[in-house]
Amino acid sequence: MAGLQQTNSEKILLSWVRQSTRNYPQVNVINFTTSWSDGLAFNALLHSHRPDLFDWNAVASQQSPVQRLDHAFNIARQHLGIEKLLDPEDVATACPDKKSILMYVTSLFQVLPQQVTIEAIREVEMLPRHTRITREEHIQVHHQQHFSHEVSCFTFVLSFCCSKEVVSLTYPVSL
Numbered sequence: 001m002a003g004l005q006q007t008n009s010e011k012i013l014l015s016w017v018r019q020s021t022r023n024y025p026q027v028n029v030i031n032f033t034t035s036w037s038d039g040l041a042f043n044a045l046l047h048s049h050r051p052d053l054f055d056w057n058a059v060a061s062q063q064s065p066v067q068r069l070d071h072a073f074n075i076a077r078q079h080l081g082i083e084k085l086l087d088p089e090d091v092a093t094a095c096p097d098k099k100s101i102l103m104y105v106t107s108l109f110q111v112l113p114q115q116v117t118i119e120a121i122r123e124v125e126m127l128p129r130h131t132r133i134t135r136e137e138h139i140q141v142h143h144q145q146h147f148s149h150e151v152s153c154f155t156f157v158l159s160f161c162c163s164k165e166v167v168s169l170t171y172p173v174s175l
Contacts, residue, residue, distance in 0.1 A: 015121040020045050026040050027041050030127050036101050038092070039062075045108060066088040085103065
C-alpha cells in the first residue's frame with residue numbers, strides 16, 4: 001500500500017492548500033487527484049491569495065469544470081507568470097494525474113505566500129486514508145467495472161439470441 005503514503009513535501013503542500021482554501025465552502029481538497037478536477041480548488045487557491053484578480057462568485061458559478069480550470073490556468077499565467085502546464089481537459093477527469101497536479105500546485109506554492117501552520121499539517125495527517133487512491137488503483141477499478149459491463153451486455157445478447165422468438169425464425173438447412 002505504498003501508494004497511499006504521502007511524503008512530507010506533499011503533506012506540507014496539501015496543508016498549505018487546505019489552509020488557503022478553508023473559507024471556500026465548495027472546496028474540500030483531500031488529495032492531489034480528484035479534489036482538483038472541477039476547477040474550484042485551483043481558483044479558490046488563487047483567489048485566497050489574490051482576491052483582486054477576479055470575482056470568486058462569477059467563477060464558482062461557471063457551468064463547466066473545463067471553463068473553471070481554463071480560467072485558473074489563464075489567471076496564473078497572466079498574473080503570476082506560471083506557464084499553462086496542464087490542459088483543462090486532462091484535469092477535468094475522474095482521476096487526474098497526481099504528479100501533474102503536484103507539479104502545478106508546487107509552481108503556485110513558489111510564487112504565492114507560503115505560511116503553513118502546524119494545525120494545518122496535523123489536519124492533513126488526520127484525513128481518512130481510504131480517500132487517497134493511486135491512479136493505478138483507479139484504473140484497475142475502472143477496468144473491473146468495464147469488464148463487468150461487457151459481461152452483462154454479452155449475457156443480455158446471449159439470452160436474447162437464445163429466446164424462443166429468435167430460435168423460431170431459423171430456417172431449415174437444405175443440402
